[in-house]
Every structure is written in structure tokens, then in C-alpha cells.
Amino acid sequence: MLIISEDLARRLVSVEDAIGAVEQTFAAMARSYARNYPVVREIVGYRDAVFGVKTGADVNAPFLGLKAGGYWPHNLGRGLTNHQSATLLFDPETGRAAALISANYLTGVRTGAASAIATKYLSRPDAQTLGIIGTGAQSTYQLRATLAVRNIRRVFAWDTSLANLTAFGETVREFGLDYLPQVGREAVAANADVLITVTPSQQALVQKQWVRPGTHISAMGADTKGKQELDPSLVATTAIFVDEAAQSFTIGECQHAYAAGLIGEKDVRASLGSVIAGIAEGRRSADEITLFDGTGVSLQDLVVANLAVKRATEQGLGASVDF
Structure with a gap:
């Protein structure tokens, strides 16, 4: 399994990269190549947190996975951001877990990308x-x-x-x-x-x-x-x-x-x-x-995570572990 840290994700995917990737996956959704699965989002009942899981797949790219995480409103006092999440990608050929990507930065950049694409069009x-x-x-x-x-x-x-x-x-x-x-x-x-x-x-x-x-x-x-x-x-x-x-x-x-x-x-x-x-x-x-x-939507998260994995693989970056 390839593991991509928060710092590495920032270096691998720029704002412009995210805009291009999210634009492509939105178009794939419209053409029925990509689909978001039902969202799970719940009040945790601990630390006032909200936790959710978003999943989906693009069969044309292809990629498959999930992002899990949520909102912890007391994190700033601990020196952490309130939003915490991670993305897990699976090999679409075999279903095996293939990559774990820290998704705090990527969530921010994909959200900005979606808004910018709407502004563009x-x-x-x-x-x-x-x-x-x-x-x-x-x-x-x-x-x-x-x-x-x-x-x-x-x-x-x-x-x-x-x-x-x-x-x-x-x-x-x-x-x-x-x-x-x-x-x-x-x-x-x-x-x-x-x-x-x-x-x-x-x-x-x-x-x-x-x-x-x-x-x-x-x-x-x-x-x-x-x-x-x-x-x-x-x-x-x-x-x-x-x-x-x-x-x-x-x-x-x-x-x-x-x-x-x-x-x-x-x-x-x-x-x-x-x-x-x-x-x-x-x-x-x-x-x-x-x-x-x-x-x-989950595909926004998955497409930028998939891009990070591709870039890391090409450049020999990230940590590989047996899983």
C-alpha cells in the first residue's frame, strides 16, 4: 500500500491541478461513467463531532474508493484543523486496498476547485x-x-x-x-x-x-x-x-x-x-x-487522491508498506 502524507499531498496537487481533475470527473458523472454512492453522515455523540463516509467509482478512469472523516469543532485548541479526513483507494482490478492519502488539504482544494469550475461555466x-x-x-x-x-x-x-x-x-x-x-x-x-x-x-x-x-x-x-x-x-x-x-x-x-x-x-x-x-x-x-x-461529492475527493497517487508513483514518492 502507498501512503501519502498531508505535506506530500500539498506538493503533488496544485489548485490548478485540482480544477482540471474535478472538471473531468464532473463530466464523467454526467456521461454516467462515474457514480457517487449514498453518503453516510452521523452525529458522533462525542466531542461534538460529525463523522461521515463518502464512496464512489469512475469506471472510465478507473478508480474506486472512499473518503472518511468529519468535523471536530474543538480541534483548533489542540493545534489541529477542525476538519479531519483520509481517503482510501482500492485497486479497481482486484478490490485490494492500494493507497491511503491524507485528505485535509485535498478536501480544501477540491472544494475550491468545484466552486471555481461553477464560476468558470x-x-x-x-x-x-x-x-x-x-x-x-x-x-x-x-x-x-x-x-x-x-x-x-x-x-x-x-x-x-x-x-x-x-x-x-x-x-x-x-x-x-x-x-x-x-x-x-x-x-x-x-x-x-x-x-x-x-x-x-x-x-x-x-x-x-x-x-x-x-x-x-x-x-x-x-x-x-x-x-x-x-x-x-x-x-x-x-x-x-x-x-x-x-x-x-x-x-x-x-x-x-x-x-x-x-x-x-x-x-x-x-x-x-x-x-x-x-x-x-x-x-x-x-x-x-x-x-x-x-x-x-465523493468523486471530487477520489479524483484528486487518485491524481496524488499517480504523481507520487511517477516520482517515486510516498511510503510503501506491506498490507
Whole structure:
């Protein structure tokens, strides 16, 4: 078995690499070459943790595996990140466990990649202002990935933590961008050409009346039942695109508008993969508000882990152990 550490995973897979890999696997999903299996996600009942397992396979690539991990909210006090996970890949020819990959960085980078791909295909090409609601650890991945697909000039941001806002601002300025932190969320939403929400919120943070025509929204925070970042009435007025429709209605941002009867399955225009593959159309006009409900699917995790394994194998890196 090949073991890839957290540090090595960072060296093997860049933001740009992740964007290319995730884009390919989204298209494979749309063409039915790749499939995500049902998600297991549970409250642990210990240390306030949430634990889950995501599995899937791409028979065209091919790769097969699972990512296991979750959210431990007290980790920061121990000098660890709150999100902890690992990916296990299996040999699709034999079913034997083949590689174990630390997935904290890879989870961050694949999430940023998914949002950036949505921005690439759904936002206006002239988008220059990025708005970010939530400036925790994931915000840096979101920023770097968005810059890979759009010519962003300025960034509006909001967070409950002043420390987070300040730290994020240092990263923004390193790219030579104008940084405009806000004490309220409305100004972030109202000024954004591309709006990214990436929080653990369980209540609406962005109201319908704040969002101007032509905005693209990537709602990346909702991945569990009860999580919410957008006003359901806002969701109901957007052109909705998803990574996985079944997840969007059960654990994604769409769950609340769906439960309220404001949208149904027919109101999802397409999966993002279908747009990438040319099977479905994306944005229809410059004034349309587009929404990507990014719940996070196993194939995102598996494709970047598989890329890390390929790179490590080619370069003779990683630790090999008998198993």
C-alpha cells in the first residue's frame, strides 16, 4: 500500500491541478461513467463531532474508493484543523486496498476547485468583484481557485471573526487585489459579481433583495441536513445547478427551499457536469442569477487522491508498506 502524507499531498496537487481533475470527473458523472454512492453522515455523540463516509467509482478512469472523516469543532485548541479526513483507494482490478492519502488539504482544494469550475461555466465572463461570506480556512482555497478562472480585481468579505477577516485580508493583498472587509453581509452580496458562501451556518445569511441581477452564487457550506446559507426565496428565483441533485435536496442548500415547497426537482436546470459536457446549457442571459449548490461529492475527493497517487508513483514518492 502507498501512503501519502498531508505535506506530500500539498506538493503533488496544485489548485490548478485540482480544477482540471474535478472538471473531468464532473463530466464523467454526467456521461454516467462515474457514480457517487449514498453518503453516510452521523452525529458522533462525542466531542461534538460529525463523522461521515463518502464512496464512489469512475469506471472510465478507473478508480474506486472512499473518503472518511468529519468535523471536530474543538480541534483548533489542540493545534489541529477542525476538519479531519483520509481517503482510501482500492485497486479497481482486484478490490485490494492500494493507497491511503491524507485528505485535509485535498478536501480544501477540491472544494475550491468545484466552486471555481461553477464560476468558470456559470458566471459572467467579465466578473471582477468577488464576495465571500465566511473567511475561515476554506476561504483561501476559494480565492486561489477563483483567481484561476476569472480576472478578479477586488474582494468583499464578511465573517463573525475579526481575526479571520484580518488573516484573509493578508492573503488577498498578496495577490495585489483590493480588499474590502465588511461589518455586515449585505454589502458583500450587493457588490459581488461572484458570491461564495462557505460557512457552517444553520440559518440564512444572504437575503434575496441583496443580490443584484447577473450575480453567480456558489453556495458551498451546506453539506449536512440543517445547514443553510441562503434565503429560500432567493434560491427559488435563481437558475439552479448542482453537483449531485439527490444530495442537494437532502443535505445541500436546496433542502430548505425544497422543504418549503418553493422548488422541486424540475427546477434544477442541470448538473454542473452536464454543462461541462455540453449536454445542458448554463447561464442564459447577463442578468440571470445563477446558483451552484456544492454539496461535495465523493468523486471530487477520489479524483484528486487518485491524481496524488499517480504523481507520487511517477516520482517515486510516498511510503510503501506491506498490507
